[in-house]
Amino acid sequence: DGVMSAEGLLDNPALFAPAFKERRRLTKKLRQITALETKEAAALSEEESLKLASKAANEHVLARLPTTEVSSLPPTATEKQTQQQQKGTSATTTTTCGTESKDPKQFEEETAQILLALEYLDLALLHPPVKGIASVVFHTRRICRDALTSFQLMGDLIKCKDIKEARAIVVK
Incomplete structure (x- = not known):
């Protein structure tokens, strides 16, 4: 914490x-x-x-002096897309049937974020934080922000009332 x-x-x-x-x-x-x-x-x-x-x-x-803005967070999904568009590439690719699929690297990053969030939530179940669910939701959002945003689950996570509910949303 x-x-x-x-x-x-x-x-x-x-x-x-x-x-x-x-x-x-x-x-x-x-x-x-x-x-x-x-x-x-x-x-x-x-x-x-x-x-x-x-x-x-x-x-x-x-x-x-520092040349660029310093942030402790990795870039968000939106920032990544903006950076890739500036480079002339896109975060999504179109398959032969015309549907969009995620870039494999982005998919791996989001999968790693989800696994880390699940590990965090399991530990939070075993050792409930003093500050309660608000702290757990905040940390879970920080851990897997890109994945929650791309799957449009951020709002659901914010509304969680307990750790098990938060875990169920991350598993989705």
Whole structure:
């Protein structure tokens, strides 16, 4: 339960916001410096000369900042589809009879998520959490979010009143 709670804290985007704010600030500064480099040295003011001299230090700091948004979660099914569409592929393929079937890799990932969720639910039955069904539903949703979304079972899981009911939904 503690691991899942810690993982949930990492989803807070404010945790990483200062680094991204600093990245934007340094990027702007470097754009200004690049514009100053095109000016003649004699035409630079003292302030502009100092900015130009700080270019290497700013580039060094910028290189150490995270380049992309950090998330403790793997991408959702929607995010995966968006990424694949940007690459020019689709998460589903059309079979010879015209029906859609899942990508084998996505199917394996969802199967692994479901098995992990079932193992978690079995342990929750043996050792009921102090916070009750709400905690179990939350963790189950996090474990097999992609599978629940693709099979449209997320709403059913959220409405569960006990662990056995949650397990029955995941088994579907």
